[in-house]
Amino acid sequence: MMKMNFKGMSLPVKKALTGFIATFMFALIVVGFGLADSNIVLADTMDEVRQTPNEVWFNPDVHVCDEAGLYTAVQAADLNEKCNEFSKEHDVNVVIVTTKWYQDDAVNMARLISDKRKENKCTEKGILVLFIDMYNRAYAIYSWENDSSDNYYISQGHRDKIISDMGSDMSAGNYYEAALTFFEDSDKWVGYRLIGQWWFDIIIAVVISAIIVFPTVLAQGGKMTVSQRDYIKNPGTAIEASRDDYIRTTVTRVRRQSSSGGHSGGGGGHGGGSGGHF
Amino acid sequence: MVINHKCVNCGADMVFDPASGMLTCPSCGSTLNISDMENELGKPEDMDNIVFINEDDGNDPESFTEHEQMEYENENKQYFSEEDARQVKEFHCTNCGATLVTDAKVVSTNCSFCDSPMVLGDRLNGALRPSYVLPFKISKEQAKVEFDKWRKKAWLSPGKFKKSARLRELAGQYVPFWLYILKSKGVFSGIGIVVRHYSSGNYDYTEKKYYNVYRKFNIDMRGIPVDASIKMDDETMDKLEPFDYNELKEFNTPYLAGYLAESYDYDDKELYPRVKERAQKYSIDFVNDSVSRYTSVTNRDMKINITPERTDYVLMPIWMFNYNYEGKDYMFTMNAQTGKVIGKPPISKARVAGFFLSISAIIVFVMRLIYVITGGSLL
Numbered sequence: 001m002m003k004m005n006f007k008g009m010s011l012p013v014k015k016a017l018t019g020f021i022a023t024f025m026f027a028l029i030v031v032g033f034g035l036a037d038s039n040i041v042l043a044d045t046m047d048e049v050r051q052t053p054n055e056v057w058f059n060p061d062v063h064v065c066d067e068a069g070l071y072t073a074v075q076a077a078d079l080n081e082k083c084n085e086f087s088k089e090h091d092v093n094v095v096i097v098t099t100k101w102y103q104d105d106a107v108n109m110a111r112l113i114s115d116k117r118k119e120n121k122c123t124e125k126g127i128l129v130l131f132i133d134m135y136n137r138a139y140a141i142y143s144w145e146n147d148s149s150d151n152y153y154i155s156q157g158h159r160d161k162i163i164s165d166m167g168s169d170m171s172a173g174n175y176y177e178a179a180l181t182f183f184e185d186s187d188k189w190v191g192y193r194l195i196g197q198w199w200f201d202i203i204i205a206v207v208i209s210a211i212i213v214f215p216t217v218l219a220q221g222g223k224m225t226v227s228q229r230d231y232i233k234n235p236g237t238a239i240e241a242s243r244d245d246y247i248r249t250t251v252t253r254v255r256r257q258s259s260s261g262g263h264s265g266g267g268g269g270h271g272g273g274s275g276g277h278f
Numbered sequence: 279m280v281i282n283h284k285c286v287n288c289g290a291d292m293v294f295d296p297a298s299g300m301l302t303c304p305s306c307g308s309t310l311n312i313s314d315m316e317n318e319l320g321k322p323e324d325m326d327n328i329v330f331i332n333e334d335d336g337n338d339p340e341s342f343t344e345h346e347q348m349e350y351e352n353e354n355k356q357y358f359s360e361e362d363a364r365q366v367k368e369f370h371c372t373n374c375g376a377t378l379v380t381d382a383k384v385v386s387t388n389c390s391f392c393d394s395p396m397v398l399g400d401r402l403n404g405a406l407r408p409s410y411v412l413p414f415k416i417s418k419e420q421a422k423v424e425f426d427k428w429r430k431k432a433w434l435s436p437g438k439f440k441k442s443a444r445l446r447e448l449a450g451q452y453v454p455f456w457l458y459i460l461k462s463k464g465v466f467s468g469i470g471i472v473v474r475h476y477s478s479g480n481y482d483y484t485e486k487k488y489y490n491v492y493r494k495f496n497i498d499m500r501g502i503p504v505d506a507s508i509k510m511d512d513e514t515m516d517k518l519e520p521f522d523y524n525e526l527k528e529f530n531t532p533y534l535a536g537y538l539a540e541s542y543d544y545d546d547k548e549l550y551p552r553v554k555e556r557a558q559k560y561s562i563d564f565v566n567d568s569v570s571r572y573t574s575v576t577n578r579d580m581k582i583n584i585t586p587e588r589t590d591y592v593l594m595p596i597w598m599f600n601y602n603y604e605g606k607d608y609m610f611t612m613n614a615q616t617g618k619v620i621g622k623p624p625i626s627k628a629r630v631a632g633f634f635l636s637i638s639a640i641i642v643f644v645m646r647l648i649y650v651i652t653g654g655s656l657l
Contacts, residue, residue: 196649205641213634220434222620226519228499228560236498239568243492244470250488253481 053109058116060093060123068098068134070175079176082183090190092143092153093117093124096179098132106131106275110142126153128190130182131275132175139163139170140275141182143190158189159274170278279399281318281531282372283310291373291394293536296414296614301532312532319402319531369398386452386531386539397531397539406541408529409590410457412521414450414537415615421448421597425612428619434633436626439603446607447600450614452539452593453515454506456546457523458553459589462497462561464582470572491575497564499557503594504549506542512552517620518613521594525615529593539593546589557584 057065063083064076071079083094095113114127129142141162143153154162162185169178283292285303292310295302301310369378373394380387385401388394402408416424422445429440470491476483501523505515527533561582569575595614600607603624610621 201642201645202638204645205638208641209634209637212637213630216633217434217625217630220432220625221622222514222517222618224517224519225618228563230520231499231502231560232564233498233500236496237564238496239493240496241492241494242568243490245490245492247469247488247490250486252484254484255481 053112054099057095057097057113058120060117060120063087063095065095065097068100068132070098070132070134071179072176075176079179082180086183086187087124090187091125092190093122093127094130095127096130096132096182098134098175100134106133106138106140107142110140111144114142114144126190128153128186130179132170136277138275138277139166139178141186154186154189155192156274158185158192162186162189163274163276167276167278170276280369280372281397281399282394283532283535291535292532293395294414294533296417296420299413301535310532312527312530315530315532317528317530319399319407319529369396371396381540383540383543384538385541386534386537388536388538395536397534399531401541402529402531405545407591408454408593410526411452411529411533411593412523412526412595412615413533414595415525416597416612416617418448418450418597420617421450421599421612421614424617425597425599425610425619429623432623434625434629435623436603436629439624443601443603443608445599446602447598449598450537451596451598452534452537453510453596454540454542455503455515455592455594456506456542456549456553457590457592458499458502458504458546458550458557459587460499460502460553460557461585461587462495462499462557462564462582463585464495464561464580466493466495466565466569466578466580467491468569468575468578470569470575472571473573489572491569491572493565493568495561495565495568497561499560502553502556502560503592504553505594506544506546506549506591507540508543509540514611514620518594518596518611518618521613521615526592534593537595542591546591550586554584558582 054065054067056062064071064080066076079096083096086092086094095117097113110129110131113129117127126143126145130139131142132139141154141159143159145153162182165185166178166181169175169181283301284290285292285306285308287308288303288306290303290305292301292303292308294300294312295309298309299312301312301315302308369380370376371378371389371392371394374389374392376389376391378387378389378396380398383401384398385406386395386397389396426440429435429443432439468491470489472487472489474485474487476485503515503519503521505512507515561584562580565580597612597614599610599612599621601610602608606624608621608623610619610623612619
């Protein structure tokens with residue numbers, strides 16, 4: 001290791017050198033502390049960023065993860081309170097995630113949040129994620145029931161409606177108001193099922209009854225009971241020539257919905273999510 | 279010529295008895311086997327075996343040529359002079375001597391004065407002579423019993439209909455029909471598709487195999503009936519089918535004794551469009567059966583050539599019921615060979631509503647039960 005010799009130097013030079021080293025060391029300490037405090041992940045490439053979700057997203061007790069800084073402290077606290085109330089009322093774990101980093105596969109990120117929260121002892125019946133990606137200026141809603149990935153806790157149509165309702169506030173930068181709309185709409189449709197709705201049962205019953213009753217009433221007058229078999233006689237009847245020439249085969253392939261244990265499927269707006277841009 | 283069959287023992291009027299299939303005297307019970315009786319109209323000139331049922335009688339007439347077929351389809355003029363036979367409208371009852379005026383189409387009736395059965399032989403000659411008759415198999419008493427059974431099954435009708443409906447009229451009648459023998463030849467082509475679904479890994483597959491399908495067919499249709507009476511509702515007559523042609527008899531007047539009968543209003547050429555339409559439908563159904571192994575068949579192209587081969591004029595038996603219920607008349611028709619009843623009974627709105635609500639309630643209950651079993655809440 002090189003040993004520095006200050007003996008031969010004049011006093012002004014020594015003071016200048018000492019000051020420079022001290023300033024450099026101080027700067028290093030300040031920058032080091034600053035990086036540690038900001039909780040910002042630095043990366044050389046975007047690939048590293050998107051593969052590094054924030055651990056706090058996986059904590060079922062944290063409901064507002066405002067990494068992008070869209071809400072004031074008061075708003076964030078208020079939203080957190082609303083999430084708590086909503087969770088209790090609807091038995092669903094709500095998380096609002098805002099990020100300013102590039103996310104190319106938001107559905108899998110949301111699925112990862114859902115799975116990790118379950119692992120971390122999320123006790124609610126389902127998980128509802130509002131994901132706002134400021135890098136792409138995109139936002140999306142994801143919902144799953146804990147016991148099945150196929151039964152989305154809010155239907156596709158209702159998720160699309162919520163996204164649409166939030167659209168104007170998101171575009172205007174009113175993120176807090178947009179979040180309030182998210183709660184208001186979700187309150188109507190979370191856990192909503194056609195099956196189980198009394199009006200739906202009654203409509204199905206009325207339609208099936210009509211299909212049974214009306215032909216029965218019409219048949220009271222008697223019906224035609226003969227067919228071609230009553231009048232076509234053998235011999236004298238025959239298919240005299242017959243050909244069935246093979247032409248081609250086509251096969252279409254559709255990926256099945258991912259099972260409840262995994263989260264690698266989906267993408268492109270499918271898999272329990274609806275999204276939009278602003 | 280009025281034909282009246284008198285009992286040789288007691289002189290009473292004999293009638294056809296559906297139970298025994300013989301001419302029977304209602305007074306003394308004497309019977310006559312009709313097949314042993316001489317045909318008072320004489321031996322028919324062109325009488326073949328009953329070709330509607332014989333599967334290989336070797337007696338098929340040659341198909342019409344194309345020219346003959348066009349002539350058959352287009353020409354409406356009568357080949358036979360039947361007008362003369364229909365001119366005479368007055369008859370004298372052979373029993374009481376009363377003068378009777380009947381509709382020109384009536385060939386069998388009862389005297390309005392003494393109720394003696396009369397068969398008007400003059401109206402059964404030439405072109406008006408039926409080839410065959412399907413005798414009554416269900417008697418008047420049996421018809422009432424069968425109809426009461428049917429009424430009890432009409433569970434959407436008011437309960438009072440069974441009790442308070444009054445039978446105003448019950449008449450046994452022979453209805454004129456034409457039975458057609460037709461040949462249907464043609465070709466069919468299309469694209470047949472066999473669809474198979476299967477799964478492998480994380481994917482669902484739909485496999486479709488396409489085939490060029492070709493069929494050349496030759497169909498023999500025998501005995502398609504078309505009613506030739508202007509008074510009878512075509513739809514009702516169609517619904518009365520089928521008739522069992524095994525019981526067809528060569529026509530003879532004793533079969534008509536005691537029943538109403540009228541000759542045809544439309545000849546076989548006039549009714550040909552109706553039977554042709556049915557024959558085309560049956561041809562399509564026949565070909566569909568032959569391509570049933572395909573999930574679907576598209577690009578269908580079918581050429582059908584229907585050729586009439588033979589027609590026969592036949593009388594079919596029916597019972598006509600006229601019921602009055604709450605001031606309104608209801609007509610019912612029974613196939614007097616099979617007992618099949620056609621006719622619209624009165625419908626109780628309350629019963630229909632009850633039926634509708636019962637089914638709805640059951641469906642809602644079942645849906646709710648499944649929902650609760652699968653973890654949903656009752657309300």
